[in-house]
Amino acid sequence: MSRFAFQTHRLSYSSVSHLFLKKKTCVSLCKRRCCHNNSGFALRGIHMDVTTSSKVRKLSQPQHLLDTVQIFIFDCDGVIWKGDSLIAGAKELITQLKDLGKRVYFITNNSTKSRASYLKKFRSLGLDNVDAEEILSSSYAAAAYLTSIHFQSKGKKVYVIGEKGIEEELEKHHIAYLGGESDKDKVPDMRPGGKVVQDSQVGAVVVGFDRYINYYKIQYAQLCLSQNSECLFIATNLDSVTHLTDAQEWAGNGAMVGAIRGCTQKEPIVVGKPSPLLINDVIQKHQLEPYQICMVGDRLDTDVLFGKNNGLQTVLSLSGVTTIEKVLSDKNKILPDYYIQSIADLLSKNI
């Protein structure tokens, strides 16, 4: 990931929102212009090839989408795989897209793995047609963001609430850290006069999904952020729930971030979906317009919102956590451009 893209977006939450607005306006204008002059991006062509409902369209034939999109960004769990099972058609689709000259990326808010660990998972599922650079994990995004602001050169350390994925990415980016796995069994001294003593060199607290979060880690992070106004509060994501087992939904990283937010009254810099940080780098690297990129995901509040906030085309796959009833519900305000039953529906029949 280039440093430049991240340098240009050292964001507070308010500036992220501002960027969303600017980008949406820009994309809207661009789409209108393309429709009017028919300059190779025929939005109207796509519309002809879908089953239209009043709220959202089923993509019945992918050819026009394949013709207009240069980069496909796939969410992983629920789209490429489910747990440890590959979703049918995934490998064939990746190969087909690459043969067509398309670029593919895989984006995940799960910070418990590094890029290298994710690559092992891709390989274990038989996806030997994926490279590590094509994997955009929120653990990687946290380290890349810190690198973009030259965190290493300041001689500061990161306090980690999170698991191995964040630690591995920080190590790969030569960023000093403490906490994380090594604090998972720690208990603060709460006897009279007891206290937690924090390292004064901590310049950022990174909060990712942590199955071993405890009161010691919360107190440590609270001290770093409350006693040092310069200390950065970085969240890998704000997902409310996650899927540790297929029996139920489990509390997601929103719970860990919420704990730190609650005791510090500070808002985090979010580096994973739906923040624009990762996609800005992809757009800049490939010199494309946002509408030439398509986000394919199974969640409305992260994947589809991420795509829409950034002006991308969006496809919701019903192979994961979202049902068509939820999409069509009056309560749902986040509508994808198209929905599919699974990514097998994106395979071109013309090859």
Ligand SMILES: [Mg+2]
């Ligand atoms: Mg998913």
